[in-house]
Amino acid sequence: MIPRYSFAYGSNTDDQDWRDWCARTGHDPAAIRPISPGILPDARLTFDFFSQSRGGGALNFQSRLGGYIEGVVLEVSAAGWQALDQKEGAPHAYQRRTRHIILPDGAALEASAYQVTPERQQGFVAPPATYLDAVRRGFAAHGLHPQPVEAAARDAEGCHILPDVFVYGTLMQGGFWHGPAAKAGITATTPAQATGTLFDLGDYPALILGAATPIQGEILSFQDIASALPILDDIEDAAPNGGSSGMYRRTIMTVTDQAGQRRRAWAYVMAPHNLGAAPTIASGDWRAQSVKKRAG
Numbered sequence: 165m166i167p168r169y170s171f172a173y174g175s176n177t178d179d180q181d182w183r184d185w186c187a188r189t190g191h192d193p194a195a196i197r198p199i200s201p202g203i204l205p206d207a208r209l210t211f212d213f214f215s216q217s218r219g220g221g222a223l224n225f226q227s228r229l230g231g232y233i234e235g236v237v238l239e240v241s242a243a244g245w246q247a248l249d250q251k252e253g254a255p256h257a258y259q260r261r262t263r264h265i266i267l268p269d270g271a272a273l274e275a276s277a278y279q280v281t282p283e284r285q286q287g288f289v290a291p292p293a294t295y296l297d298a299v300r301r302g303f304a305a306h307g308l309h310p311q312p313v314e315a316a317a318r319d320a321e322g323c324h325i326l327p328d329v330f331v332y333g334t335l336m337q338g339g340f341w342h343g344p345a346a347k348a349g350i351t352a353t354t355p356a357q358a359t360g361t362l363f364d365l366g367d368y369p370a371l372i373l374g375a376a377t378p379i380q381g382e383i384l385s386f387q388d389i390a391s392a393l394p395i396l397d398d399i400e401d402a403a404p405n406g407g408s409s410g411m412y413r414r415t416i417m418t419v420t421d422q423a424g425q426r427r428r429a430w431a432y433v434m435a436p437h438n439l440g441a442a443p444t445i446a447s448g449d450w451r452a453q454s455v456k457k458r459a460g
C-alpha cells in the first residue's frame with residue numbers, strides 16, 4: 165500500500181525550495197500538499213549528513229526521548245513519492261521511516277519521515293546559508309518555532325524538551341501510581357485542565373480526544389523527562405515514540421494550568437475501541453468521582 169503522508173522537517177517545509185527543485189527536474193509541484201503542522205515525538209534535529217547538491221550539511225533526525233521536533237504533514241500522491249524519493253536520494257542517502265506524527269489537537273497519524281541512512285551519517289556538518297534560509301522560510305510560513313533548527317545548526321540540542329506530563333487519574337497526587345512516578349524525580353505538581361471526554365474504567369479513568377468537556381488533572385514536571393517516560397509508558401501500557409499498539413497512546417496536548425497559562429504537556433489517551441462499555445465521567449473529574457463512589 166502506498167503511504168499517504170510524509171512528515172517534512174527541513175527544506176520540504178518551504179514551498180519555494182520545493183517549487184524551484186520541481187522546475188529544475190520536471191516534477192509537478194502539486195504532487196504534494198501541506199495539510200497540517202505536526203510534531204515528531206522523541207526526536208531531535210541534527211546536521212550529520214553532507215549533501216552534495218547543497219554543498220554542506222542537511223537536516224536529519226535522531227532519537228531523543230522526551231524531546232520533539234515540529235514540521236509539516238504533507239499529503240503525497242504516487243507521483244509525489246517518486247519526486248520526494250528523487251529529491252531525498254532515497255533509498256541510498258535518505259530512507260523512509262514510518263513514524264506516528266502528533267497533530268495540533270493531540271490526534272496522530274502515520275507518516276513517512278526521511279532519515280539519513282546509517283552509513284551516510286557522520287559528525288556535525290555545518291549547513292550552507294541557502295539551505296538554512298529555506299528551512300527558516302518554511303518554518304515561518306507554517307508558524308513553527310525555529311529554535312531547534314538554529315540549535316542544530318550550532319551542533320547543539322536540536323529539539324524542544326518537554327518536561328511536563330498531564331495526568332488525570334491514578335498518576336495524580338494520592339493515586340496508586342503516583343509513588344512510582346515520583347521516584348523518577350517530580351520537581352513540581354500543578355493543577356491543570358485539559359479538554360476531552362473522561363471515561364470510568366473502574367480502578368482508573370481514560371481520556372478520549374475530541375470533545376470540549378473540561379478534564380481536571382495535574383501537570384507533573386520531571387527533572388529528567390527521558391528517565392521518567394519509560395516508567396510512565398510502562399505504567400500506562402503505551403508503545404514507545406507515540407505508537408498506537410498499547411492500551412494508551414502517549415501524545416502531546418495543550419493544557420491550561422491554574423494560572424491560566426496554556427502549555428504543552430505529554431498525556432496518555434485511549435483509543436475508543438479499547439473502552440468497551442465504560443461510562444463517561446460527566447464532571448470530567450475522576451478524583452471527585454472516586455470520592456463519590458466510595459461515599460456511596
